[in-house]
Amino acid sequence: MTTSDTTTTSECPIILDVKGLSTDFVMKRGTVQAVRDVSFSVHAGEVLAIVGESGSGKSVASLSILQLLQPPGRVVAGEVRYRGQDLLLLSKREMRDVRGNKISMIFQEPMTSLNPVFTIEDQLTESIRTHMKLDKKAATERAIEMLRLVGIPSPEQRIKEYPHQMSGGMRQRVMTAMALSCDPDLLIADEPTTALDVTIQAQILALLADLREKIGMAVILITHDLGVVAESADRVVVMYCGQVVEEATAQALFERPLHPYTLGLLESIPGMEDTEDDGQLYMIPGMVPNPLNLPKGCAFAPRCSWAIDRCASDMPPLVELEDGRKLRCFVDVTAVEPAAPACAPAESAPAGPTPAGPSPAGPASGEVRA
Amino acid sequence: MLKYVIKRVLMVIPVMIGVSIIVFALMRVFSPDPAPIVLGQHATIETIEAWRDANGLNDPVVTQYFKYLTGAFKGDLGTSYYTKTPVTEEIFARFPATIELAIAAIVFASIVGILLGVVAAVKKNSIFDAAGSLFALVGVSIPIFWLGILLIMFFSGYLHLLPSGGRIDVLLKPAEVTGFYMIDALLEGNWEAFGNALQHIILPALALGMYSMAIITRMTRSSMLETLGQDYIRTARAKGISEGKVIGKHALRPSLIPVTTVIGLQFGSLLGGALLTESVFSWPGIGKFTVDCILKSDFPVVQGIVLLVAVIFATINLVADLAYATLDPRIKYSSKKER
Ligand SMILES: Nc1ncnc2c1ncn2[C@@H]1O[C@H](COP(=O)(O)OP(=O)(O)OP(=O)(O)O)[C@@H](O)[C@H]1O
Ligand code: SF4
Ligand SMILES: [Mg+2]
Numbered sequence: 001m002t003t004s005d006t007t008t009t010s011e012c013p014i015i016l017d018v019k020g021l022s023t024d025f026v027m028k029r030g031t032v033q034a035v036r037d038v039s040f041s042v043h044a045g046e047v048l049a050i051v052g053e054s055g056s057g058k059s060v061a062s063l064s065i066l067q068l069l070q071p072p073g074r075v076v077a078g079e080v081r082y083r084g085q086d087l088l089l090l091s092k093r094e095m096r097d098v099r100g101n102k103i104s105m106i107f108q109e110p111m112t113s114l115n116p117v118f119t120i121e122d123q124l125t126e127s128i129r130t131h132m133k134l135d136k137k138a139a140t141e142r143a144i145e146m147l148r149l150v151g152i153p154s155p156e157q158r159i160k161e162y163p164h165q166m167s168g169g170m171r172q173r174v175m176t177a178m179a180l181s182c183d184p185d186l187l188i189a190d191e192p193t194t195a196l197d198v199t200i201q202a203q204i205l206a207l208l209a210d211l212r213e214k215i216g217m218a219v220i221l222i223t224h225d226l227g228v229v230a231e232s233a234d235r236v237v238v239m240y241c242g243q244v245v246e247e248a249t250a251q252a253l254f255e256r257p258l259h260p261y262t263l264g265l266l267e268s269i270p271g272m273e274d275t276e277d278d279g280q281l282y283m284i285p286g287m288v289p290n291p292l293n294l295p296k297g298c299a300f301a302p303r304c305s306w307a308i309d310r311c312a313s314d315m316p317p318l319v320e321l322e323d324g325r326k327l328r329c330f331v332d333v334t335a336v337e338p339a340a341p342a343c344a345p346a347e348s349a350p351a352g353p354t355p356a357g358p359s360p361a362g363p364a365s366g367e368v369r370a
Numbered sequence: 371m372l373k374y375v376i377k378r379v380l381m382v383i384p385v386m387i388g389v390s391i392i393v394f395a396l397m398r399v400f401s402p403d404p405a406p407i408v409l410g411q412h413a414t415i416e417t418i419e420a421w422r423d424a425n426g427l428n429d430p431v432v433t434q435y436f437k438y439l440t441g442a443f444k445g446d447l448g449t450s451y452y453t454k455t456p457v458t459e460e461i462f463a464r465f466p467a468t469i470e471l472a473i474a475a476i477v478f479a480s481i482v483g484i485l486l487g488v489v490a491a492v493k494k495n496s497i498f499d500a501a502g503s504l505f506a507l508v509g510v511s512i513p514i515f516w517l518g519i520l521l522i523m524f525f526s527g528y529l530h531l532l533p534s535g536g537r538i539d540v541l542l543k544p545a546e547v548t549g550f551y552m553i554d555a556l557l558e559g560n561w562e563a564f565g566n567a568l569q570h571i572i573l574p575a576l577a578l579g580m581y582s583m584a585i586i587t588r589m590t591r592s593s594m595l596e597t598l599g600q601d602y603i604r605t606a607r608a609k610g611i612s613e614g615k616v617i618g619k620h621a622l623r624p625s626l627i628p629v630t631t632v633i634g635l636q637f638g639s640l641l642g643g644a645l646l647t648e649s650v651f652s653w654p655g656i657g658k659f660t661v662d663c664i665l666k667s668d669f670p671v672v673q674g675i676v677l678l679v680a681v682i683f684a685t686i687n688l689v690a691d692l693a694y695a696t697l698d699p700r701i702k703y704s705s706k707k708e709r
Contacts, residue, residue, distance in 0.1 A: 063604075066608060068604055068607055068608055070599070070604075092613070096610040096611070096612065097610060098610070099607070099608055099609065099610035100608055100609035100610035100611075101610055104608065104609075105608045107601060107604065107605065107608075109601050112600065112601040112602065113601045113602055113604070113605045114602055114605065115602040115605070115606065115620050115623075115624065116602070116624065116698075116699070116700060117623050117624050117627075117697065117698060117699060118619075118620075118623070119699075126606075126609055126611055126615075127609040127610060127611065130609070130610060130611050131610060162699040162700070164699070164700045175605070178605075178609070
């Protein structure tokens with residue numbers, strides 16, 4: 001057994017505790033269970049990564065936490081405890097006091113997340129004035145301060161601009177400034193970089209890591225890029241089809257992935273040793289199942305090389321292992337060879353891609369791949 | 371900005387020339403000869419010919435047109451065959467009445483329309499939405515004159531609440547400064563006259579504005595629904611600001627951009643609707659006057675009114691475009707490069 005990770009953050013108090021969260025989209029065509037019985041917790045000051053392919057429910061889970069879902073989306077079960085208080089039970093007014101203030105969010109779409117008809121100043125000072133009760137002048141000063149913090153040059157001028165006058169990277173910086181402007185306890189960053197080009201991605205991630213240290217907030221970093229996780233996360237939750245399939249410290253996950261889906265994800269990171277012989281990037285075979293018609297047993301079974309008979313009929317429970325990791329799988333992939341080696345090369349399974357991959361980052365690592 | 375406005379104003383000139391040619395031709399082809407109407411049935415051929423000579427109607431049509439055009443450029447639109455008063459005077463005497471009515475109608479249509487549209491969008495698929503849609507459907511389908519008669523029957527005939535026609539009680543008529551009675555009354559500080567003028571304008575403004583109100587409601591609803599689904603609305607909610615601000619600021623302002631254009635177009639078409647409304651409510655404006663003059667073949671007056679309406683349309687379009695640009699910072703007048 002590899003040493004289970006003991007980071008300082010895991011001893012910090014839990015600030016967000018999500019338990020059994022389930023979110024449905026009820027539509028005429030059927031019900032999509034976008035988030036199914038998801039539980040995880042965030043400690044003060046740590047970076048928790050949520051990874052998973054497109055459609056695995058990462059965004060819906062985070063929108064559920066802040067209750068920003070639009071109908072037909074609806075949280076149907078669970079608790080979202082923030083410092084002991086279940087957010088799902090708060091009144092609309094009380095919830096507004098949390099949003100943008102204690103918990104804030106950066107969205108996946110920087111190009112469309114700012115209102116095109118108001119200036120940056122207007123949009124930035126709004127939350128500052130609401131939550132910090134500052135007057136207009138003080139709020140503008142703080143807004144300029146925040147823009148400078150996120151690395152926007154000559155913020156006094158740029159604050160007068162409209163979103164269409166800015167590039168995608170600049171807009172995501174503005175979004176970041178907005179999210180950080182009231183010194184939140186927790187920042188939910190939903191794929192803050194996917195829409196941006198590689199250099200800007202690296203800049204924004206470095207910026208987040210840097211700011212996290214300065215402000216001391218916790219971050220939920222949502223991504224489908226494991227490279228990003230390796231660089232910045234303390235702990236990782238892997239989601240598939242709306243469920244948590246594995247949870248571990250970043251180090252443990254990269255050293256010894258336990259879920260077949262996690263293995264597949266790790267192998268599909270670009271720039272890793274385990275690309276196929278022909279130079280092609282490894283891809284998890286098959287497709288994500290139709291969310292309207294999920295498999296009866298393990299949701300990953302149709303694509304899994306380790307699948308046994310039971311996988312198709314029974315749903316594996318999420319089990320807590322002795323070292324604090326969590327896993328939703330019937331099979332011990334460290335002990336058993338995959339049934340269909342063509343899909344997932346066996347030798348890669350136990351070793352994992354760690355040796356040549358990006359080094360698992362410590363809790364405060366702010367370094368960024370170029 | 372100024373360059374843009376000047377360009378737009380210059381573009382109106384060819385439009386005006388085209389419009390004037392069309393009316394000029396139409397009047398001469400389809401209207402009965404004005405001479406017998408003006409001079410009466412018993413006029414002799416000689417008097418008629420003399421009158422036609424005096425009014426240039428015996429010249430070749432092209433000559434007549436160029437005479438008219440050169441006059442028009444100098445601001446001289448000729449005189450009415452009947453009153454012998456300059457056309458411009460005739461028009462400007464009645465113009466404020468029509469504009470006052472049209473403004474009242476568009477203000478009613480915009481306020482009620484935007485309000486209903488916003489409520490319908492925010493409470494989508496609720497009873498409010500259904501009621502709003504029904505109201506809008508009635509609004510677009512009901513003919514103005516019929517609605518006008520219904521309103522008169524109910525509010526003045528049955529309830530005796532509001533007057534059935536006219537602009538103001540003759541005794542209360544304020545001294546004309548602007549020609550807008552409500553403004554003139556206020557200038558005099560005469561509240562009674564103001565109230566009286568207001569009472570007179572309510573029913574015709576309702577009748578005239580109903581159709582536009584319905585169109586504005588529909589436009590606001592669909593525009594608002596589109597905006598409410600935008601990512602930036604989610605951002606606004608994520609900031610923790612009040613729902614009133616999310617709807618009334620972040621959603622409403624972008625939604626109003628297409629609505630302004632519709633309001634501008636509707637204001638233009640209100641001037642057409644004024645024709646019927648003014649007749650139903652005996653409102654002494656241009657609309658009623660136009661009908662009378664067409665029937666009497668008063669060529670100079672009809673030509674003048676049509677030209678004027680064309681100018682008004684062009685102005686309204688320009689104003690709507692400018693309003694649009696104020697609401698939407700992405701629009702630029704010049705080819706200034708984006709950063
Ligand atoms: N408005 C909606 N109506 C219906 N279904 C939805 C809606 N939004 C999301 N879903 C469903 O919820 C599931 C999870 O979507 P979600 O956006 O959370 O995925 P994600 O993990 O964030 O993916 P990505 O990496 O593409 O952002 C998907 O199967 C999707 O079909
Ligand atoms: S439970 Fe079965 S199908 Fe699911 S991941 Fe494990 S081995 Fe594969
Ligand atoms: Mg997403």
